[in-house]
Amino acid sequence: MLVQRERIAEDVYFFQSETYAQVTAGIVAGSKWAVAIDTLPTPNETLQMRDFAEQQLGMPVRYVINTHYHADHSWGNCFFPGAMVIAHDFCRELLITRGQPSLDEVAKEEPDFRKVKLVLPHLTFRDGVFSFRVGRKTLRLFHLPGHSWDGIGVLVAEDRVLFTGDALMPLPYIVDGSLSVLRRSLKRIGEMTLENAVQGHGDVILRGEVEASIKSNLDYLDYIEAAVDESHKYQYPWDYLAEVTIEKAGKSRVLLRGMASALHYRNLKALYKQKFGELPAESGYENE
Numbered sequence: 001m002l003v004q005r006e007r008i009a010e011d012v013y014f015f016q017s018e019t020y021a022q023v024t025a026g027i028v029a030g031s032k033w034a035v036a037i038d039t040l041p042t043p044n045e046t047l048q049m050r051d052f053a054e055q056q057l058g059m060p061v062r063y064v065i066n067t068h069y070h071a072d073h074s075w076g077n078c079f080f081p082g083a084m085v086i087a088h089d090f091c092r093e094l095l096i097t098r099g100q101p102s103l104d105e106v107a108k109e110e111p112d113f114r115k116v117k118l119v120l121p122h123l124t125f126r127d128g129v130f131s132f133r134v135g136r137k138t139l140r141l142f143h144l145p146g147h148s149w150d151g152i153g154v155l156v157a158e159d160r161v162l163f164t165g166d167a168l169m170p171l172p173y174i175v176d177g178s179l180s181v182l183r184r185s186l187k188r189i190g191e192m193t194l195e196n197a198v199q200g201h202g203d204v205i206l207r208g209e210v211e212a213s214i215k216s217n218l219d220y221l222d223y224i225e226a227a228v229d230e231s232h233k234y235q236y237p238w239d240y241l242a243e244v245t246i247e248k249a250g251k252s253r254v255l256l257r258g259m260a261s262a263l264h265y266r267n268l269k270a271l272y273k274q275k276f277g278e279l280p281a282e283s284g285y286e287n288e
Contacts, residue, residue: 003040003048006204008196009159011137014204015049017041021256022201023072026163027053028156030135033062036083037154037163038200039076043112046076063134065141066121067165067200068151069094070176071102077119086130087121088143090150095120144189146182147173147200159195166200170255171246172217173263175270179221186221190214201256216250223249224264228271237280241268 004016011030017023017040026037027049034053039046053061066074066087074095077085100118107113130141137156144153147166154163166173167185174182189197190211197205197213205213227244231237246253246264253261272280 003045005052008198008204009156009161011135012156012159012161013052014198015040015045015052016203017045017072019045020072021259022203024163024198024200024202025049025073026154026198027057027061028134028137028139029053029057029059030133030137033059033134035063035065035134035139036061036080037065038067038073038165039064039079041072041075043076043079043115046079049076050079065139065152065154066091067144067154067163068148069099070148070166071099071106073165073200074099075103075113075116075118078117084123085119085121086123086125086141088150088152089124089126091152092121092124094148094150144185146177146179146185148176149178151177151185153189155192160193161196161198162189162192162194163198164189164200168197168199168205168213168217169201170199171251171260171263172221173267174221174274175266178274179225179271183218183221186214186217220249220251224267224271228268228275231272231280232276235281236283237272238269238282241265241272241280242282244268 006014008014013027015025020041023041025040028035053059061080061083064077064080064083064085069091095118103118132139137158140155140157141152144167145151151165151167168189172182194210195207197210231240234240246261269279
């Protein structure tokens, strides 16, 4: 299946997975070499990115930036042999402690992933802004946590195009992060003057839509936090939260190719546990 591809600025390209949750990645081309921003969920899709750079742009990918450690954004590093991988300090740590065990398990069930070898970041940063040049473009990398603790954004400065990683996606997802931290990251994105925001999943957000997208996600986070706080008043909080549908929270269940409702309920359980130290009890059942 062919990956969707779009040119969103001169020498800046966007790719979207056709196989899993509309995962996105990018390529920024210089004069002799290119930079990949994230990889795609399957080996075949990532190889399509590499082929585009080598065959259509006529240049190798010399650097790969991982916006965070999650498999759908980082496991394709190995398909850019010789490239230097750049990420946040926490990304390297999380790939070692969580990424490798996860890959070992997936490879037992999925033959395609037996060809995947985890490639750890070679160059990492922690604080401030890490900048470097790609041809006529300046890439500025900065910490953008909340979806996960290692999340970063990548700004193509001249074009005001921001690759947000999963800090911005059609439905905020906080199971591996923090609602309050993600809220701060979303507000930071909202304060930037952008031409395009490339979400970690979903379609490119155009300049006139960025503010509304940020507001929609902040409203969603406010709603689920209030719902979780209210549920704690009851003996069986999950009975209350099970009625808090994604539509009541202001989002659509069709987002992310139908995965949104399941992710929404995971958000509710994770937020309850983050706040109160246990999963919400459900009448007639033991806690999971």
